[in-house]
Amino acid sequence: MVLTKTADDISSMRIRGAGRIARTAAGALQEYGTSLDCDTLAAFVREMENAADILCGTRPTAVSLPNAVRFVMQGVQGSTTLEEAQGALNKRAVEFIRDSLAAVGKIAEIAARQIPDDAVIMTHCNSEAAIACIIRAHELGKVREVYATEVRPRNQGYITIQMLSDAGIPVNFIVDSAARMFMPKVDLVITGTDAVTANGAVVNKIGTSQIALCAHEARKPFIVAAETYKFAPRTILGERIPIEYRPIEEVIGSERQLPAGVVVKNPAFDVTPPAYVDLIVTEIGAFAPSYAPFVIRDHLGWDTSEFQKDYAFTHHYGE
Ligand SMILES: O=P(O)(O)OC[C@H]1O[C@H](OP(=O)(O)O)[C@H](O)[C@@H]1O
Numbered sequence: 001m002v003l004t005k006t007a008d009d010i011s012s013m014r015i016r017g018a019g020r021i022a023r024t025a026a027g028a029l030q031e032y033g034t035s036l037d038c039d040t041l042a043a044f045v046r047e048m049e050n051a052a053d054i055l056c057g058t059r060p061t062a063v064s065l066p067n068a069v070r071f072v073m074q075g076v077q078g079s080t081t082l083e084e085a086q087g088a089l090n091k092r093a094v095e096f097i098r099d100s101l102a103a104v105g106k107i108a109e110i111a112a113r114q115i116p117d118d119a120v121i122m123t124h125c126n127s128e129a130a131i132a133c134i135i136r137a138h139e140l141g142k143v144r145e146v147y148a149t150e151v152r153p154r155n156q157g158y159i160t161i162q163m164l165s166d167a168g169i170p171v172n173f174i175v176d177s178a179a180r181m182f183m184p185k186v187d188l189v190i191t192g193t194d195a196v197t198a199n200g201a202v203v204n205k206i207g208t209s210q211i212a213l214c215a216h217e218a219r220k221p222f223i224v225a226a227e228t229y230k231f232a233p234r235t236i237l238g239e240r241i242p243i244e245y246r247p248i249e250e251v252i253g254s255e256r257q258l259p260a261g262v263v264v265k266n267p268a269f270d271v272t273p274p275a276y277v278d279l280i281v282t283e284i285g286a287f288a289p290s291y292a293p294f295v296i297r298d299h300l301g302w303d304t305s306e307f308q309k310d311y312a313f314t315h316h317y318g319e
Pocket residue numbers: 015016017018019020124125126127128129130156191192193194204205268
């Protein structure tokens with residue numbers, strides 16, 4: 001069944017990257033809804049809510065996932081007939097996917113303006129938004145070279161260097177622990193994000209906060225490329241973004257042995273405090289992290305009454 005397969009692809013990281021996960025979830029909801037043979041609106045909504053729960057349960061950290069699901073499901077839940085719900089599902093899924101792709105292009109355009117001539121850029125993990133910014137700056141003739149980290153344990157750095165190399169950008173590939181050593185050679189750091197909290201903290205691939213700390217120490221700008229659906233509304237209430245811990249086999253591999261009793265920890269993400277973030281570039285503009293609550297209220301449209309609703313654990317789809 002397509003839904004179970006998509007859920008499995010996301011949790012196993014065959015489909016990964018916060019934006020891609022969000023678009024895939026929107027597309028999967030649409031496909032699943034089209035395949036349903038329900039006689040009543042209530043049955044359709046129930047099936048769709050169940051599907052939404054399955055998708056939202058795949059990976060806990062990237063808020064793009066529940067934000068995308070919420071956007072699509074609002075059309076389903078707000079309909080008064082079955083036909084209206086089916087139409088709204090299709091319309092909203094298509095709209096989300098289209099706007100998500102367009103947002104990456106806009107972010108790249110805005111961020112490229114922030115990048116100085118002859119820039120040496122460091123990036124971490126594999127973010128389509130961050131890479132789009134670097135490639136756009138390269139098209140404008142502004143990029144000298146990039147330092148791309150390996151990104152243990154899943155090694156997404158290899159995907160990044162392939163994408164940058166394919167675009168004709170000179171790349172230095174370094175292990176994660178070499179970031180501080182090379183920071184003096186770098187003009188700025190740019191990464192993506194899985195979630196931006198209401199106070200402007202950036203949740204991104206494990207190791208990001210160390211790189212931001214090094215950038216801060218070396219007085220190098222730390223820029224985050226973030227579509228607005230990466231902002232986490234419910235953090236305004238003080239809710240925390242859960243950090244995903246992944247299987248320990250990702251870290252130790254099968255060829256390594258550890259003494260009995262050793263605890264292996266494999267957090268996939270960390271939190272960079274707003275004090276270490278210079279600029280967040282979104283499709284609606286570039287701003288300081290302190291502007292995050294206004295994005296949530298004014299752009300994502302979460303007003304105070306929405307926050308006060310008594311949400312059940314499931315079916316709220318918004319962080
Ligand atoms: O949405 P885009 O910019 O592509 O990626 C944003 C972030 O999503 C990724 O998470 P993972 O590799 O799925 O764990 C990385 O942490 C990356 O920085």
